[in-house]
Amino acid sequence: MVDHTVSSFDDELQGLRSAIMEMGGIAEKMLLDATTALVRRDVNQAQAVVAMDDRLDDLQRQIEERAILTIAKRQPLAVDLREVISAIRIASDIERIGDMAKNIGKRTLAVSGQFEPQKVVLGVNRMSELVQAQLKDALDAYTQGNLEAAMDVWERDEATDALYTSLFRELLTYMMEDPRNISFCTHLLFCAKNVERIGDHTTNIAETVHYLVKGEPLTAERPKKDRTSLEHVEHTGK
């Protein structure tokens, strides 16, 4: 922990940034491991992912506390204030990414051993790989204060959403073809939704980097939202 009585403001900021980097590393690992565990139906790995989430929750609470103490003590202005606010926001997004990876881990425990179409599992995996790259790039953009890289991440969420929409339709089709697929595919639907939401939080991080660098919120509409809430897949009567 930073010593709040003697450290400089820069030291405090550095402490916040280091803690966020630790959180980012854990969240990246959780997402990768949760997806790998799902693909391999690896119960041990899934349990390990679930266990990792506690550390993320602790770090988020610490970052929030330290950030608020820093605001109260230093009364930072302009970019300094944005640094502290950004730390609070990004920590909150990473904490929620952890919750979703943990949920994928839990669902892997539930589906292990069930009958399943492996093809859709690989679809979730492909989507997860896209989001893993987005998350890594968003965290790098934050570390480097790189606006261009952040905007690139922001635009890539569209591809993830498109993949989610096609996966959603595919899963519904499998469910309609064979009722034995329903239980498993329902869990996969929620796993895919979790990955899609992790993509949203990654986009939030990119928006926070924009706010941090430019000093104003990004007001443009996001490229595209998940549209599956508007989807209606017809049963073909097969």
Next chain:
Amino acid sequence: MVDHTVSSFDDELQGLRSAIMEMGGIAEKMLLDATTALVRRDVNQAQAVVAMDDRLDDLQRQIEERAILTIAKRQPLAVDLREVISAIRIASDIERIGDMAKNIGKRTLAVSGQFEPQKVVLGVNRMSELVQAQLKDALDAYTQGNLEAAMDVWERDEATDALYTSLFRELLTYMMEDPRNISFCTHLLFCAKNVERIGDHTTNIAETVHYLVKGEPLTAERPKKDRTSLEHVEHTGK
């Protein structure tokens, strides 16, 4: 908006609390209306719910900004600092409650006119009624600083989760019985999940009231979490 140059700290706090009350009122209405629209398949009402969410997002941003300015300017300590932090947290929970109610609205637009088992829609409605009462009581507990009421809300989340779990199983059973139910029931699954998550955010609000009143976080484990991520419903071969 509060005038930050001349207002007293108490005025600023009062401004934050009023804005949270406005947010709470909107969120309560959104949840009620989204569920009613779902039950009646009322497209106009569902669209109105979707439109309401913008105001909630604006208010949340305003509260966050004003709260941080207040911390920087007043350097509040002890209960005063907790007041400001609680405002930030509760605004964030209410904003997310709005997102979920909005999602129910969107799904209502998607399912309107579809074949459906009305019984499960009423199940979602019953669950929503429980959560509406929880939300109202959590907001009242915040307004009154009533720890006992907050703890009561906190404990009631268990009933919501139990209802969600039974609804989840019921929905899967409908899907297995008749593939024509799958598309609709999938949307309902996500609606029920949204209501369940609104319950979680309501529990968060109760925990924030605990922190506000007692000065320390509630460390006890939540009574019971949603266990459907561990559910495995067997296909009965019907």
